[in-house]
Amino acid sequence: MDSTIALFLIQDGVINGAIYALLAVALVLVFAVTRVILVPQGDFVTFGGLSLAALEAGRTPGAIWLLVMLAAAAAVMDAFVAAREGDVGKAVRLLLRNLLPALLIAAAVHLLAPLRLGMAVNVLLVIAITVPIGPYLYRVAFQPLADASVLVLLIAAVGVHLALTALGLVLFGAEGYRTAPVISGSFEIGPFFVSAQSLLVLAATLILLAALALFFGRTLIGKALRASAINRRGARLVGIPTMLSGRIAFAMAAAIGVVSAVLIAPLTTLYYDSGFIIGLKGFVAAIIGGLAAYPPAVAAAMAVGLLESFSSFWASAFKEAIVFAAIVPVLLWRSLTTQHADEEE
């Protein structure tokens, strides 16, 4: 390996690492607030990326069906709870409040999709489809389990992943897609070429991480989320509703997934099941950070990106096997150095 190849691998690793860092931050966020280990985090990336590809081709993205189905399920569940309390008016209100936004978004996307309104509008449409999927998903799958153990929530998350991936195949088909870059062109810096898109990845990651830091440090909602992460019961006692913080956390996770999708879709071909593998690598990073701290998670994400790019050079066939096997020692180290209160449950 000469220095040119090494530099190329580093560049590749850092860019992938930046994406993993975003996903790791989303995982840490969701875990801290809801105790859900969001295995389907990567599926947000797939749904976002493939929706963008569909819009580019002037087709209606299948993801709107997922949005409508989840909204319908959430509406029925909310209305059922209200109806059991005997409050029919509330039941109808909740039914509409859940269903209407999803139907409006789906209709708008369906009408606008054939017009091919360009990159900016497409990205906005993808955000409009994918971000609400997060809170609806929380409502349908996880809110009824809010008091369950981390383990039960994890099994549920795996179930969500299984369903979403299978649904991805139905909604988007088995073909892979790559979208047009957000910005095209490339620069020559020293000995190697850097595409504008990869610089965008880095810049967007840094901005997003900084924005998240500000959000958690400076805003009331951010502080409320942090409070419910530290002590759920205490947060509830001072008037922060657990359900709301859960929905916000899932919306943010979905939003981060969409951003990652827009960044990565032009660089790699996305299939209906790619998200899981991408998400899992963010996972490795999040776990190194103990699912609790953001800066170590970001650093670890870079390390995962580099490990991946270098192992793809030395042993490309075993790249994935190496990256995932690397989680096990990290988990072991984490297990031995942290006391688990929930083990006694």
Add this chain to the structure above:
Amino acid sequence: MSRPALLRFVVFAIIVMAVPLMPFVPSFWVTLLDFVGLASLVALGLVLLTGVGGMTSFGQAAFVGFGAYATAVLTTGWGWSPWATLPVSLIVTVGAAVLIGLVTVRLSGHYLPLGTIAWGISFYYLFGNMKSLGAYDGISSIPPLQVLGHNLLDSRSFYFVVWGFVLASILATANLLDSRIGRSIRALRSGSAAAESVGIDVWRAKLLVFVYAAFLAGLSGWLYAHFQRAVTPGVFNLTVGIEYLLMAVLGGAGHIYGAILGAGIVVVLKNFLQDVLPVLFGAGGNYDGIVFGILLIAMLQGAREGLWPVVARRIGREEPRSVVTDSRLPAREMTATGGELLAVKSVRKEFGGLVAVNDVTFEVGRGEIVGLIGPNGAGKSTTFNLVTGVLPLTGGEILFKGERIDGLSPARIAERRIARTFQHVKLAPTMSVIENVAIGAHLRGRAGMLAGILRLDRSEENQIFAEAARQIERVGLASVMHQPAGSLALGQQRLAEIARALCLDPELLLLDEPAAGLRHMEKQALAGLIRRLRDEGMSVLLVEHDMDFVMQLTDHIVVLNFGARIATGAPAVIQRDPAVIEAYLGTAA
């Protein structure tokens, strides 16, 4: 197995074996049932691992893969006959399980299932990229099994082999659960602290159940390879691993027949979904994944105990186990009376900056009842945890019969005949009182896993249960012996913990608030019991807030406040000690 359980098993076995003999059962269904049998083996292991041992694994598919690939390589590459590869397949699987398990069982909480996902995926990619194993195409033209010179090519003849193995595994698993090792595995769910306090090596118990589950998965893999006559890395797929877990959750993790029920539902449903739904919705979908994902979530939300308990309620309740009272475990003698038994010397425990136990020194003499008292947060329970090895010391030393025991694991300390109860009761709530108490006799039995599976442990088991029954009667719980421990009042649960501790045949008994939650008469009975134990030569160290109880019972009292010893002496002296009065009542103005 108890007699009704055995009867149920025989009825089940007859029904299972009769199915393919009926001419009206179409071959399609027999084939489907073959797959149910294959999946049942894996699910059975998972029931033990997850439902009983408390370890959730998404990676069982990997062990199916090991079993399948081992025989595929040996039969196609080396020309071995299928039956000859069975031991090798199982050895390969068990070997892999030991290596993977050594790391995996050390993972705590939710890290463990994450770990199984991680190595599950790794093996998929590893086998998919090994050229010598046919990469993603796998290995084909594996020879079929032969029985008496006949090739088992059709699903009807293969059925008997698969279900023969399933029935044998059900029997083995039921026997294992009802044995000394099985109880140590079942004790894991009530938390490792209780298991360790009676001398169970928790890591070993976890590894045993992990390897046992892998063994069944490997067996399923070996059968699968000769039934399908081909293997691909697809058998390793995480999705397959999730389906196995779904079977366990559906059937009801923790129930043997639940595994068969769960496997049956998933296999039949999957076949239906793959055949019917694409016709309804158009081809090209993976509809079973959608349904299974939703089903898994729905089960967790609506019926976390699974479906088997619903079925079991109709079949009838488990009979209470019979106790043969005339067999006895050999009781060990107390070592010579008089002199000090336990010496706690300048023991210190710091949590970060907080000094929880501050250079505390005291002794417990042989045949003495010592009370450890002090206001809340004085460090009493922490001192207990230091003596029993639950927490490591920051400084000082602890001697038992002159031998240093600080730094030893709780299980090693239990081996030295030190038994304890817990401030927060740690019983397995779904196990009966007598089974919980029998766990206490773990160190007094020696039957291993194989002896348990083969039922060679019966006379020892009878002795253990007779001993458990005797200790239960002693603490006055004979009337509730066969009830689930979780159904008892808190005070009774504390007594059950004492019975469990007594089953260890201890020389030193540590009781953490034994009288809490007891009524006056029960307290008197407990005090009488503790005195009798002392008269038999046992030494007792107890933490208790009921001052009447402590003052009338103990020979000697140690008072802690803010982690430091502020007084020690006979009860009458302590009652008058100004420092003690100040600690409890505040300074007299």
